[in-house]
Amino acid sequence: MTQGSTETFWEMIAEFDTCMVTTRDGTKLRARPMAPRISRERGQILFVTDIRSHKVGEVEGDDQVACTFTKHGSYVAVSGTASVTQDRARIDEIWDAEIEAWMPQGKDGEGVGVFVIDPSQAEIWDVKANKVTQAWEFAKAYLGDKPQPDVSEHVKVQL
Template sequence: MTETHENFWDLIEDHNICMVTTNDGGKLRSRPMAPRVEREAGVIHFLTENGTPKLDELHHDSDLALNFSDPSDYRFASVSGRGVVSRDRALIKKLWGPYCEIWFDGDADTADVAVISVRPEQAEYWDNTSGKIRTAYEMAKGYFTDQQPDVGDNRKMNF
């Protein structure tokens, strides 16, 4: 795995929520979801209730986008991939966590849920390594001069 790929996985592992975008009959539709990152496997999973529109949308078009955002630290990532839906109870049990009981009726054995698994095909990230004071300086510099601010590392990659 390259350093760029390592940095990408480091960045998204820190996010508790990301926006998942699907194609809803020709219109893009996003909703916040809790990612479960399996770095070694190169997969991002989401638990969702069965019968939700996003599952139907993925049935018709498996392309999706994931957007991770931490504006307080200027850290962002965008992922393109395909969503694969599974109802494998062993995988559900593996991904089940305390937050699940807030969102779903039942437990890991009985909840009426599915797993959306995404293997990234392409991604881009912006990672601010400068700190907030340096970022503020760079933004001010960009505003008052002709110089574009340097607010960190930007990389695009294929998987």
């Protein structure tokens, strides 16, 4: 949509330290928590991963993925495509002490790779209302004055 919405998207997801990444495993969907690293310059969401993991095989079969970010009052759903790289420069770019805890073999370990998501669209819900306003909106909806409470801003973003 608008450039402002795109900027809001990148600013919001940079605030999350975990998201649920969903892949397709045959006919089933699988989600797992992962720690995102954001590359605004490339327009990508990055995760260090073990290339021998199930999710790598799953995106080789179907590269469509979804990421769900949630934190009190802020929600972002992302759709896109995934790929995996073992490019050392990309690993160096996002490696930090937290990743080291998950990958004790170090950044030069043979199974270390980067799970790359190229987002194509996102939906953002951002709750702006305080608790009193939220209660009032829920009461109006309950009493039939409104079809549903109005407590958040909702935007669809094409990336």
